[in-house]
Amino acid sequence: MKKFKTIVSVTMAAAMSMALLTGCGGSSAPAAPAASAPAEAKEEAAKEEAPAASSDATFKIGMIGPLTGGAAAYGQAVQWAAEIAVDEINANGGINGYQVELKCEDDELDAQKSVNAYNTLKDWGMQFLNGSVTSACSIAVSEETKIDNMFQITPSGSAQDCTNYDNVFRVCFSDPAQGTASAQYIGQNKVASTVGIIYDSSDVYSSGIMENFVKEAANQDFEIVSSEAFTADSKTDFSVQLQKAKDAGAELVFLPIYYTEASLILQQADAMGYDPIFFGCDGMDGILTVENFDTSLAEGLMLLTPFSADAEDELTQNFVKTFQEKNSIVPNQFGADSYDAVYAIKAACEKANITPDMSVSDICEAMKTAMTEITVDGLTSVGMTWEASGEPTKTPKAVIIENGAYVTAE
Amino acid sequence: MLSFLQYLISGLSLGSIYAIIALGYTMVYGIAKMLNFAHGDFIMIGSYVIFTVVTTLSGGSIPGLLVAIVCCTLIGVTTERIAYRPLRGAASPLAVLITAIGVSYFLENLALLVFGSDTKSFTPVVSWSGLVLADGKLRIQGVTIITIIVSIVILIALQTFVNKTREGQAMLAVAQDKGAATLMGINVNRTISITFAIGSALAAVAGALLCSAYPSLTPYTGAMPGIKAFVAAVLGGIGSIPGAMIGGLCLGIVEILSKTYISSQLSDAIVFGILIIVLLVRPTGILGKNIQEKV
Numbered sequence: 161m162k163k164f165k166t167i168v169s170v171t172m173a174a175a176m177s178m179a180l181l182t183g184c185g186g187s188s189a190p191a192a193p194a195a196s197a198p199a200e201a202k203e204e205a206a207k208e209e210a211p212a213a214s215s216d217a218t219f220k221i222g223m224i225g226p227l228t229g230g231a232a233a234y235g236q237a238v239q240w241a242a243e244i245a246v247d248e249i250n251a252n253g254g255i256n257g258y259q260v261e262l263k264c265e266d267d268e269l270d271a272q273k274s275v276n277a278y279n280t281l282k283d284w285g286m287q288f289l290n291g292s293v294t295s296a297c298s299i300a301v302s303e304e305t306k307i308d309n310m311f312q313i314t315p316s317g318s319a320q321d322c323t324n325y326d327n328v329f330r331v332c333f334s335d336p337a338q339g340t341a342s343a344q345y346i347g348q349n350k351v352a353s354t355v356g357i358i359y360d361s362s363d364v365y366s367s368g369i370m371e372n373f374v375k376e377a378a379n380q381d382f383e384i385v386s387s388e389a390f391t392a393d394s395k396t397d398f399s400v401q402l403q404k405a406k407d408a409g410a411e412l413v414f415l416p417i418y419y420t421e422a423s424l425i426l427q428q429a430d431a432m433g434y435d436p437i438f439f440g441c442d443g444m445d446g447i448l449t450v451e452n453f454d455t456s457l458a459e460g461l462m463l464l465t466p467f468s469a470d471a472e473d474e475l476t477q478n479f480v481k482t483f484q485e486k487n488s489i490v491p492n493q494f495g496a497d498s499y500d501a502v503y504a505i506k507a508a509c510e511k512a513n514i515t516p517d518m519s520v521s522d523i524c525e526a527m528k529t530a531m532t533e534i535t536v537d538g539l540t541s542v543g544m545t546w547e548a549s550g551e552p553t554k555t556p557k558a559v560i561i562e563n564g565a566y567v568t569a570e
Numbered sequence: 571m572l573s574f575l576q577y578l579i580s581g582l583s584l585g586s587i588y589a590i591i592a593l594g595y596t597m598v599y600g601i602a603k604m605l606n607f608a609h610g611d612f613i614m615i616g617s618y619v620i621f622t623v624v625t626t627l628s629g630g631s632i633p634g635l636l637v638a639i640v641c642c643t644l645i646g647v648t649t650e651r652i653a654y655r656p657l658r659g660a661a662s663p664l665a666v667l668i669t670a671i672g673v674s675y676f677l678e679n680l681a682l683l684v685f686g687s688d689t690k691s692f693t694p695v696v697s698w699s700g701l702v703l704a705d706g707k708l709r710i711q712g713v714t715i716i717t718i719i720v721s722i723v724i725l726i727a728l729q730t731f732v733n734k735t736r737e738g739q740a741m742l743a744v745a746q747d748k749g750a751a752t753l754m755g756i757n758v759n760r761t762i763s764i765t766f767a768i769g770s771a772l773a774a775v776a777g778a779l780l781c782s783a784y785p786s787l788t789p790y791t792g793a794m795p796g797i798k799a800f801v802a803a804v805l806g807g808i809g810s811i812p813g814a815m816i817g818g819l820c821l822g823i824v825e826i827l828s829k830t831y832i833s834s835q836l837s838d839a840i841v842f843g844i845l846i847i848v849l850l851v852r853p854t855g856i857l858g859k860n861i862q863e864k865v
Contacts, residue, residue, distance in 0.1 A: 361835045389835040393794055396784040399580040400829040407573060420689045424786045427691075431699070432709055450786075452625050453691035 219260045219516050221246065221505060222281035223498075224274055224291035224301060227266040231294060234494045236487075238293050238315055239264045241495035244482050245502035255509045258516050267292055271300035278304050286310070287516070287523050290501045293494065295319035302328045309521040311528075313504060315497035318442075320368075323550030327524050329531055330550055331497040331504065331540060332466060335365055338441045339372030339416065341556035342464050347380025349558075349569075351462070352412035352437060354385045356405030358398065358425060360417050361389035369416035369441055385410050390421070398425050402434055412437040419447040426457040437462060439558075442493075448564060455564040462560045466540035467496035468568045471557075479539055493540070500538035504546075507534040572707045577830045578823065583714035585822020587780050590721045591799035592806065592814035594772035597728065600809035601741045601765040604654065604663075607670040610796015611677035612770050616642045616777035617692065617787055618685050624693050631695040631778075638774040646770025647763055649673055655759065674793070681789035694782035713782045720779065721815055724772065728811050737764060745809075801845055807858025816856055 223242050225235030246262045254260055263284055265277035274297035281289070289305060289312040292298040298317030305312040306325040313329045314322055323330050333341055346352060357373065360366035370387070377384050385408035388401035402425065405413050413429075413436045415422050422444055429435070440447075440463040447458050469480050469490045479499060483491040505527075508514075512530035514523055528548070536544045541554030560569040591613060598606045616638040623634035653673050657666045698712030732738035743751040744761045752758055780795055781787055798821065806817020821841060828840040848855065 391835065391838060393838050394825070396786070396795070397580075397584050397826075399583070400577065400826055401834060403573070403576060403580070404830070420786060420788070423689065423691060424784060427785055431711055433702075433706065449688070451688060451690040452621075452693060 222286035223264040225293035226269040229268040237495035238498035241498040311524040336368040339369035340376040343376035345556040356386040356410030362391040418443040467493040496539035581823030581826035585819035586717040588802040589818025592803040596803040596814040598769040608673040610792035612773035613777040614792035616774035642770040642774035646766045650766040690787040692781040692785040807855030810857040813857035
């Protein structure tokens with residue numbers, strides 16, 4: 161049924177516009193502080209020879225994302241986090257001794273505008289692209305970067321197709337990779353030895369995660385004892401799926417679904433006196449915001465997430481502090497992804513000894529190899545590496561709901 | 571064996587919800603001879619009214635239900651007056667059917683506008699947690715028992731009303747032949763208005779019980795249960811009040827058992843497949859009367 165997609169998209173749009181309201185206090189000017197007056201003077205010169213690299217002695221990183229409109233909370237987080245990363249890098253001597261400039265362009269969540277933004281940044285002399293923020297925009301831009309052989313890293317484009325080309329990498333887990341990561345997390349942390357799955361077989365996001373979860377489960381030290389589906393047309397009654405998981409003795413029920421159905425599952429499990437550990441992916445994020453929902457039902461619910469602002473390591477603490485000084489809001493996973501994207505560019509540049517006078521295409525070729533050789537200790541994971549396909553390999557983290565709030569799980 | 575019983579109870583629980591929605595469907599169809607596809611959305615509106623009274627205004631469940639019954643009745647009668655009555659004389663019976671689909675989308679989008687698209691968690695009207703039998707191996711939820719009792723009470727009340735009162739007799743006459751009923755001095759418009767009022771009031775009750783059993787409320791909450799309940803009404807014999815009850819319970823049990831023993835993905839295919847077979851073998855449904863068309 162199309163209706164479900166409508167609900168999800170409208171819900172998300174509403175959530176985002178709420179976030180926009182809270183985020184308005186901060187600076188929303190698209191120009192980054194790093195892109196100062198000299199950059200404008202050089203802009204004309206850069207235009208002449210684009211897309212060939214400019215002879216300026218600075219690295220130019222472009223960023224595209226929805227800085228205004230329905231998904232502004234995502235785009236602004238990516239912008240602010242990228243600014244923080246660039247400021248830090250410049251303060252510590254830049255990349256290979258060269259300073260870094262950042263320019264951010266708005267795509268308003270529109271794929272066509274994303275391509276326009278890309279062309280604007282290309283005229284500016286961009287050498288690396290951190291973007292776009294959302295999947296559809298990222299895919300549209302990757303068609304262009306492919307032609308220009310421009311290095312692209314998307315912080316948060318999670319759809320499989322975002323990294324179709326070899327010049328595109330990503331920081332976040334892809335949708336299906338969340339299944340693999342969840343299985344690894346459950347196996348490595350010995351969360352449970354018997355697992356039941358309830359998934360939406362009519363939704364590509366849910367069934368994609370489920371398939372990869374099952375594949376990875378074979379390598380892990382737990383057993384899948386039940387795997388039951390539901391469809392968009394029958395997503396109110398979960399008594400059978402839960403009863404089967406209960407009868408099979410599942411200690412943990414994996415829910416790669418959206419939080420609306422998950423809230424019903426939690427309620428029905430409670431009514432039938434079944435109390436396993438529930439484990440979800442990013443679609444579960446939002447369950448605490450369901451109006452009038454008894455959050456005590458979600459107590460102990462775990463969900464896989466790349467970033468949790470309450471993590472106690474120094475890197476996260478400093479990032480959260482700087483981010484809050486800048487905009488007085490707690491950064492979300494989009495910001496963390498963007499911060500890591502900039503540091504990944506830095507690490508790869510240093511690995512391959514890239515200098516700003518190289519052409520865009522030469523930089524991209526060097527980056528393609530270098531990206532697979534680097535290891536980045538970032539906000540979203542320690543010891544992140546990349547495959548040539550553009551997919552990151554990182555340690556999955558999980559949060560657990562305790563007293564109605566997210567806490568990092570052990 | 572115990573687990574089979576537990577699944578059977580789950581089936582009854584789902585079926586009782588279908589049954590109570592189907593009662594409203596079949597009531598309107600039986601008298602006005604029109605399919606009110608917006609019935610599921612009356613249920614959704616009723617649930618939102620209860621949610622608003624109980625949660626936002628912190629009123630009790632019973633006042634909430636009463637307000638919802640009044641609101642749904644008003645909406646039902648108004649819809650009938652504005653959208654359906656002018657089309658009653660239309661050349662094609664399809665006109666009013668299409669209008670009903672239009673009303674359904676109108677109400678859904680109105681709810682999106684007024685209440686927003688985010689999911690609301692409904693506070694169950696029935697707070698009784700139900701029975702636990704056989705050392706906790708069998709559980710019957712309170713809302714299931716209440717739903718079945720309420721369905722039976724409504725069934726008996728409707729049967730008595732239709733067969734024993736003057737208004738009920740008028741309804742039967744209108745159902746048989748509107749033209750002849752008019753000639754006999756029956757006010758057809760008024761009778762059909764009353765039918766809609768009763769059907770919509772039932773929608774409010776059904777909404778309270780649906781959302782108590784499955785407490786997640788969105789503007790699309792009523793849509794799918796409405797369609798399933800329509801199937802239940804057809805299965806039982808559309809227009810027949812006891813048929814709606816039996817059809818609903820059968821549909822719920824078949825759905826749960828096919829989910830359990832065949833496939834959780836194919837349950838809808840099986841349910842609708844059974845509907846096709848029943849209609850091929852017995853086009854009037856389980857309790858439907860076989861009326862010969864006179865040529």
